[in-house]
Amino acid sequence: MKNSYWILSSEEKKNYESLNRDINADYLIVGGGIAGLTTAYLLAKENKKVIIVEADEVGFGTSGRNTGKVTSQHGLIYSTIQKEYSSEKARLYYDANEEGLKLIENIIKENNIDCNFKTVPSFVYTEEDRYIKDIKKEYEICKELNIPCEYMNYIEGIPMSIKGALCFKNQGQFNPKKYVDALGKINQKMGVKIYENTPVVDVNIDEECLIKCGNNNVIRAKNLIIASCNAWYDGLRFFFAKEEASRSYLLCGELKDEISEGNYISVEMPTRTFRTCKDDKERNLLIAGGYDHKTGKCDNECDNFRAIEAFAKENFHLKEIIADWSSQDYISSDNIPYIGRINNEKNNVYIITGTSKWGLSNSSVGAILIKDLITKNKSKYEDLYNPSRLKSYLNVKFLENNVEVAIDYIKGKFISGSSELPNKDEGKRVSINGKRYGAYRDKNNHLYIVDITCTHLGCELRFNSGEKTWDCPCHGSRFSYKGEVLNGPALRPLKAYDEGKNKIDPKIL
Template sequence: MNIQNNGEGKLPDQLSSYWLKSTNLPSFPQIKQDLNVDVAIIGGGITGITTAYLLVKEGYQVTVIEASTILNGTTGHTTAKVTAQHGLIYDELIQHFGEEKARLYYEANKEAAEQIAEIIKLHGIDCDYKTEDAYVYTNSNDYVQNLKKEYEAYKRLGIKGDFVDSIPLDLGNIKGAVVMKNQAQFHPLQYLSELVDFIKDSGGEIYEQSVATHMDIEDKPIVHLKNGAKITAQHVISATHFPFHDNRGYFARLHPERSYVVAAKPEKSFSGGMYINAEKPTRSIRSVKVEGEEILLFSGDGHKTGQGEPEKEHYESLEKFAKEEFGAKEILYRWSAQDLVTEDKLPFIGCNNADDKRVLVATGYRKWGMTTSMVAAQLMKDILIGKENRYEEIFSPSRFTADPGIKTIVKQNMNVAANLISGKFERPDKEMKDIKEGEGAVVSIKGGRAGAYKTMDGQLYVVDTTCTHMGCEVNWNSADQTWDCPCHGSRFSIEGDVIEGPAERPLKKIDPNSIDYTTS
């Protein structure tokens, strides 16, 4: 589960990420004093840590602040494929942006993957780095033509790949696949923990449980923290999901999606490679060594945050796939993550306002954060040191492309409006007396809407379900035991504390002792 925004949320015990369970990460203090630094990086995920690593090598005085604990958000809940194969994307990029920009997107991610490999070699990092071919496959005749178009795009862009009629795995009646050669996978936290050590040893500072609330931009940016401390910096980099300083309406230009992972030991042998299907629901597969045994990660079943079927059904769907296709008998780990998608599917990386180097942002990775984080770190470093970077224009947050941008913005905001309205008029069919131990649900209290969760020992938590960001009504996430907003993806704990932005304030708490819920 993704904890990104303010560090107050808690993970349910039954969910765990293998990456986090198998890595001993250092802990860092909360920032309590005012600081004056060259660069303040907000967000201690892969983008923030990688950017800090590159900047301390350039001699910058860098401070990273993380709202919860470092690498515990999407970075700690990824599938960790180091690849430029981001689904069926290149034919689409050519159609919307032309061949030149599509090639730049590929080359940026290819170079990023190579740079990760170089860092691993330079520092001798033991992180289970392994070269693998990456496949996009289909079991449906309806997608064969899409795959062939993607292969044609590979040829036009000079991507080393092929169209094949079969794949190394036995996954039913395969109709075809495109393969991108010589991609990679690794253990992301074992890799990043070495970068964290390098940052510390080079004089960089890292703080945890330090929540940035807002920023004043005068001659220099001043970041204000929840506990009253301030950071004055020459440059501020927002490496969170929704940029914490949103003066460009990012909440209307991005939409959040959740996806799920289960780790299981297969009965069938695994022949190597990394796989993702072309159709929906998504099924992504890669291997990982756990205590010397080969375990498979099955991921996918993505959906817009706070919308769709009960979240626990997505885990069940992946578990069913693992059992039917690979004979998996035991689920060892399961976790979920959240990521943001831009209107044109290209990330926002660079100056928040054109040519103003005081504030930079990196967001909208569309679930492909391993290489994109390195693209972002390298690009933002080059901007700060004044080095030309040929990828700056295509990733600029200031860009606006009418096709497909405006169509997607209109569609997304219609979706937000629909959820806002439907939530306000929804009449819950449950009452407080109906809530069982271990269950959460939207309930009716004297004609109003509230959210209730009862622990296994009978303790009751009740919150106002109105999201504190823009007033949409949150829904219960049965898998992660959170309250999720269907409009912009804010997420709250059972107690109402913010787990994920853009919301900054907790849900209003309702004292259950003040409610006669047996008659409400």
């Protein structure tokens, strides 16, 4: 997997040991991204004993691979929430995300975190006349909700022909990897125990939560907080059916000319998002991205890397491209994350998922919400983010998504494999003795053959040529060409050719 500019420019390397024995936990958090680390921070401040397990390294998930905008402006979210729910809920979403933004600012100030945090304006813009009305509508709704904002006919200092934009002042941007790295260390100083390279591979939830980790160690936890970006435990809430994995592509390039500081995102599709920052040598850098698609649903991922490069080169004077990478997040069916108790029966299992590409402020909201449920048994945001809310099932997107999943599932079973093995640096479905496998041959001529039936719910995986991974078009799990889990909801790796058939997760429900 390609590494992000944030990961490449952060100094932190592996900091924490792996779990090598069975342990007990009062509060077990699964996931060392911004959601898990912020929740741990707030719980540790309340003198709770917290353990974090992380499959990879802290900050190597989506939290270290995003655009680093910390803002309560999330595209045209306020018209969406007002239409789907009410003005009160739309305003509450704003209050929640402003509180999330303030929490991040306070944590940075209180702990002197060097993560290049800057206060900047955020803009949602269009270059096309036909989208002006959508931005104007968002502006009117924001005014009605008393959200401070400004409508603009153009944006100064941006080399694009902007036709209309909505501006939220006093928003933020930072280096997200530096922030989560620092949060890890602060947590550790406050007594939070962090284990890296400790993936959860199985779970048994009853009165207590029995969590089995990769090397067969078991954690017996009184409370479990799933902060893994996706929902690998479902609690009968069908998260796999009501959130969609979406990948986007980003690059970092050195700019010849300065452009106005700010967070920018287009209304038109494919989405284009960009911002600037400076590196340690005071070079002006552009972070630009977009070109989202559902995971496992792109014919050639290499084209998306090329498209984002073309967008950056067409619009900005770039000296060089420093890094490019892709990353994924999980989009809820109504664009509001699922945060809170996993269901009404289990009082000791909490989740933060469906952060819908706006998880920096929203994960901080998640941490506040879960801390309040644990310490006060209530939160003012509980209802808005309720993972069991009815409307998350009763909407067109939910139906469309699941019809598509059913079609992909069936289609996948009928696609046969090639009788020819792949060439160097090529991956494809192959047929060996009448059985279908996935094969990838690396540049050194090593051949990797794995069973490509997803270990989550049994869909057939597709090869991602941009990242050399096997991706699930149904629920977004991703595996390396060797079979290791890169993104959930799958918990188990793919079996190699000589290891037999994959086992589909029997406990997903």
